[in-house]
Amino acid sequence: MAGHILEMRGITKTFPGVKALQDVTLEVERGEVHAICGENGAGKSTLMKVLSGVYPHGSYDGDIVFEGETVQFANIRDSERSGIVIIHQELALSPYLSIAENIFLGNERRKNGLIDWNATNLEAVKLLTQVGLKDNPITKITDIGVGKQQLVEIAKALSKDVKLLILDEPTAALNDEDSAHLLGLIGQLKERGITSIIISHKLNEIRAVADKVTIIRDGRTIETLDLAHDEISEDRIIRGMVGRDLEHRYPERTPKIGEEVLRIEDWTVHHPLEHSRVVVDNASLSVRAGEVVGIAGLMGAGRTELAMSVFGRSYGANISGRVFVHGKEVRTRTVGEAIANGIAYATEDRKRYGLNLIDDIKRNVSGAGLRKLAKGGWVDANREFLVANDYRKSMNIKAPSVGSITGKLSGGNQQKVVLSKWMFTDPEVLILDEPTRGIDVGAKYEIYTIINQLAAQGKAILVISSELPELLGICDRIYTLSEGRITADIPIAEANPEILMTYMTQEKENA
Template sequence: MDDYILEMRNISKTFPGVKALTDVSFKVRRGEIHCLVGENGAGKSTLMKVLSGVYPYGTYTGDIIFDGKEQRFTSISDSVKAGIVIIYQELALFPDLSVYENIYAGNEVQRSGLVDWNETIVRAGRMLKKVKLDVNPETLVKDLGVGKQQLVEIAKALSKDVKLLILDEPTAALNENDSENLLQLLRELKQQGITCIMISHKLKEVMAIADKATVLRDGRTICTLDAAKGEITENVIIKHMVGREIEDIYPKRTNKNFGEKVFELRNWTAYDPQAGRNVATDVNLHVRKGEIVGIAGLMGSGRTELALSIFGNPKGYRLQGEMLVEGKPKTFRHPSEAIREGIAYVTEDRKGNGLFLIQDIKWNITAANLWKVAGGGWINENEEIRVSDYYKKALNIKAPSVEQLVGNLSGGNQQKVSLGKWMFVGPKLLILDEPTRGIDVGAKYEIYTIMNELISQGMSIIMISSELGEVLGMSDRVYVMAEGRITGELAIEEADQEKIMQFATL
């Protein structure tokens, strides 16, 4: 008989007006790495929240069998006691506390009713060795990079005698090196007998690490694929995820007649007084009408800082050099001035900086261009609904109505709302910072198609991306950044991953 550590049988979960899960069945063998894949809104995170007690027993129907026993978790603490630990995409660490305090937060090492801090530090050191993180346990978490913070989260999970480790998009914010290190750690944890469930949109990672992969679509179980049988391939996963084959994830453009320079930087330098250093140095770049220019580079190379220095300098960098918009010198003291000149910026952090999650779709889409739906000092609600309905349909935003709260949308649909907000502004130059981070392959294809449509209408795009396949698949020309400098410029015909990485590591 197969040794299953987890069986979820006929799980159904309903929210007001939405059935998130319908009779989902899901089984995981002891000691395997099992990936859970599907489009945004397919029900992956909801299923894991049911399992971990975020949605307690009684709020769903169906059965959970874990480690041979039926479980009725009423809280996260119940699932943790049983040996289930979940790590979310948004890390739940205390930035101003030390590594050892974070690892044992809520699980303190006590002696005679008091916290034994010396023993806590010793044990934290052991946990850090397990995850191969060479840092002083007394280091503050805020002084660590995202990749190391992710390892602290895993060390925290291991400190709780975890049997089943669930990771929700663990590499979404990591560069390629940190991602590979994390995947290698999961392989080593598997050798130690720890079972892992990993939710991921990165199909190459799924193919590299999964023993099994279960596909969800529209809140239902579609299939479970077995790596040992050669079933886990990119084409097979995509077909089951989206219900159709996507022959080329990067839709081609036939018309590449670029116009005059829309935007240019000459010897552009941005000094960050808080960090006490340049975040961009002597940058020279240009973008022509109807062109997608990719900016590649490793995390920390200065790509986002460069974008912010262009978009009205909200961080207050000290700027030198020239900026030209349609050949005319410009200086922006605030993002509103950049917007008036036809420059828009879609942030990499849609939840933190890009959207108002507690507001609805129509509120978000019109937020950057309110004067167009206002008159006499009042917002014309009928016009606001008309405009937002147009973008909801044009961008295929999946929601019951434009009055749906943005915080309740999937990541892919949130990204479309963010795009819609800036499309309503009608920019000449659209800066997209990590435009498909944390969204599934079907939503990615839709975003890429929208980008091509915007280009065909005469817009220009700067696309910042950590995914080299995306840079190569969508760009007409590529700049590479390292340590705040442009280290290479490549026509797309001569660009490849090896050349980009050579420039990125200079």
């Protein structure tokens, strides 16, 4: 190491009513991988936005020293000219432009005042090779997966002669294979002398790739741990993040399981565009009152497709099968019908489908149950406020008021708003699709506690999760799904990761 490439000294950032950062200090060595950990809302992303010029100099207090010089960035272009590039959790790629066009957008390769497409595509190929992508540079972004899009973002950073690469939750939306490739690439960049800062909730990944980890809690720097020289456990990192030991990752619960609430029979769903392709194949399952039932499956197994197709046929074509609630067959042909029959679905993509990010907490909470607030054909605004405020308090949503814009909340608090919205509809069945994706361990514990409370109220809860330890920690039974088929129904007492994976990878028998 050749000393510090970055020092952030006494950074304080205030928003109306909220002090997001208070006297934060961060030191990063040249050529290292430095992780930043903290609960949702701790100030991690805010700190990186200060560093990258998203929040310009003058909007915060404190100093940034980069490569030995105090810098004052007015915008992202200023920070990029210095060699600092940030890749946000929400990727900033244009879906209908090509890979090459995205890499050089705003940094075009020109010749005689015009874009030199030959040079653009040739340089794009070289950059794609560096990040391990073999796709044609003229391929549109919309035609490649999220994992590859992350690599395109890194290629874009390399085109700007990056010295310090900031990655905000880079593997949050990736499967295990894509995550492993991305982490390997970060290691390769380190060998080339490129310094990286990673914000991540996945503590196992941090321990695998980071040299040091700085923990931020409630907008303050708590400590920096040296992972290269000390054996630092996940529990040690968690204690710094939440300010206490988490003796159990999952709250204890004594199930009180009643009669069957939901039954799905012979459910078959075809792909919405390729109608000959079966996505969910003759699936049947049931959930009882007070029961938490998991669905485990690999990427592409049909978990989300099953949930969305049941919830108002929000996905798929040529759907067949039957849905029963409390033994009575019900129609769920539209979202309205599904809600009216007591079924709620909290989507895995809360930012795109679960919330209106530009509206406030109040409107988001009331959105699915406006009929309950109707008064003379109009929404009773006073009652709407009271309902939302009750949920803000009971769900511990960290926001000054229900007038706070939902898009500005942390991931964990956004997820609480989603759950509040569906709890307000008073459903019989609550389908939770990746309910803790992208949120920290402290917020996860709160979500698990809410799930337990709902089960104790007699709700039937179906949880879809990519994290097997999560399913094993909170469920009473687990269904496994492979190639659209239910392959097993396993009581929790008989379940373990090996058994689940065996059924999750079970191939379809030849006819």
